Amino acid sequence: MIALSTFRESVAKAFAGEHLKAAATRTNDPEVLLGLAALAQAGSPVRQEIAHMATLVRPGYAPIVAVLAVVLDGVNESSIREVLERDPDNALGYYLEGALLHQSAKEHQALEAFRKAAACSEMRLYESTTAPALFKALDALHLVDRDRLCAGSWMGCRFSNFGASVLQLLRNSVSELEQLNIGTRKEVADLLLVLAAHLFGTNYYNRWLANACLESALFALKAKSAPADSAPTKDDAAVTTARVGAMLRWPGVEALRQDDGTNPWDLARFLADRIHRAFAYEDPSQMNAGIFGERDLDLPGSQSKARLEEARQNVSITAKALIEVALVDCDEILRAYLTGIPPRLAHSGVCEPTLVEKLIKEKPDLFKAAAANEIAMRALWEAGARDPWRSNTSRMMQLVWPILSYATDHNHSFPPTIDALTEKGYLARPVPAVSTITGRPYVYTAAGEKLPARASDRGRFVLLYDDEPVHGVCYQCIFAWGGGGKLPIAEVKEQLRKRGKLA
16 A cells, blocks of 8 residues: 555644654553554555554454455455454455465466455454544544544545555455356356445445446346356345345436536545545645645646636635634544444445535535536546546547447457558547647557456556657556556656567
């Protein structure tokens, strides 16, 4: 996990390793110690030190400490082993083990790990325990008002980052087993159904991930096979008919409106992140510092530059407004995002609102402010769209999905040339496959190759790149997962050498 900036100097000082250690020496309260351990920055050895102090006072915290290390520091063989040893009935450890084995091409062992995960009654992130501990730690550090909101939203963002960067990929790891002829279509569908149920019982953000797993499971099942018939029959299984019904009914029709930046159900997924981001954008000078990539835009004409500056000012105004609204009920908002799904609801087949859903219904002003900030952020991005490098990325992105669609229809084989996309009807209208920076053709690298079977491999598999270096160090690329980005020149060349594209 990355070391996420707090965007507020006073909070960064409060969470400095030495400051957290000093606070830990002043207490014997295991909850405070657990909260202080959670507040340590990603990769900080202070977390382990303070967590050890907490487990000495309360040994029952050992499984929670192991899960925190995975969520806040990163997933590797060592951290997974700690979870499996300290928390053997927690599906989380087996899922992560399965994903790691899958990435290492150990598919049969991965399937066994996923089977063990499915046999567990639940996936435990322990948010109902860590949330009160975090609030106690914030009290011990004397964080109030803006500092408290910044700190709490920072933690909420870190927890949701684990869902986005780790848990979201579990669906791919399970689904790809059947594509690699490991396990049957029916078994993989069952595993996806159980994964959906496990995620559904954790927190609001992960319920959206559960929906995606449920859709994949139902798609994988034959039409004659009902979801309830596919569920395991053990009394303690994660899936029951009632829980499948609850997942099918959630989130409801009102949550599925078109995404126009104002849908509160969609905004609620990312609210902790948006509040945290607001602390970076409430000061326009931070935007000029390029915190979110808005620096050094080369826009043509004074009108475009004036539009960009106006957009920056509007983002700052709406960021301040969001913070002010959130401050009114700071702890209530943070509690909804830090606590997760209360245990009494985690295994229920009843669609009782979660704490986040209650915020949606009870605090319309909060989501109105969040929507205004979201719309302002989109306008800021659009204001910079005429930057040549941005335009170049947009043109390259017009080619990526036609390339992937061609591969889907041709036994996962990429087209022999870019021109084949137009010849075979995969482009509604021709897209010039030339750089908007130099006018030179893009370098198409995937001819004669197949789409990688694993999502983890598709993530950095270069399909196309512009050979004009960005700041002399990177190439703009599009990848086989369907997105674009930059890779260091040396990394692109090394990849192409391994793929036999360079001598």
